Amino acid sequence: MLELQWSLLADEMSTLDVPATDAKAAPSTSAFAEPGEGNATLISVATIAALLLAWAVVTNAGWVKPLFLPSPQAVWQQFIAYLTGQANDHSLLQHATASLLRVFSAFALAAVVGIPVGLGMGVSRVVRGIADPVLEFYRPLPPLAYLPLIIIWFGIDDASQGAADVPELPGAGRARVACRREGGDA
Secondary structure (H helix, E strand, O other): OOHHHHHHHHHHOEEEEEEOOOOOOOOOOOOOOOOOOOHHHHHHHHHHHHHHHHHHHHHHHHOOOOOOOHHHHHHHHHHHHHHHOOOOOHHHHHHHHHHHHHHHHHHHHHHHHHHHHHHHHHOOOOHHHHHHHHHHHHOOHHHHHHHHHHHHHHHOOHHHHHHHOOOOOHHHHHHHHHHHOOOOOO
């Protein structure tokens, strides 16, 4: 009975004359159909300019001591001094090159050690049995905990700075082994 009433009501509603909507729709408030659409480059540039202007006003007006917030002019002058090597023993380019050499040599050493260990752990239970306890001990340690030990063991020169990155890749191999054991497609 209730189903019959619902069907009659649905039939009545379908036969009602609904006035046609006006072809003129309300004007759009945006040129874009979806929120967040469009290029935000101009807004980003304006934001950066406003922040730089605020920084210059605050520091040049003396509202903040230069010890805590140097002016943009002072920062620029110091950057140029470092860039040309006047503020340090070498130029910024030489320091950047040395840092990149350390990073890439440490990554290469980590790859040479870590990839074979990770692959060995993935295919051999013997290698996994040997390497797993060491990696499982090392994995949860935060880098700030073992960096002082690396400095003590290897010194403060380039060797210690490269040695700090070496243990990172076997952890990636361990993750691959865990994924493979779970039936993943690593």
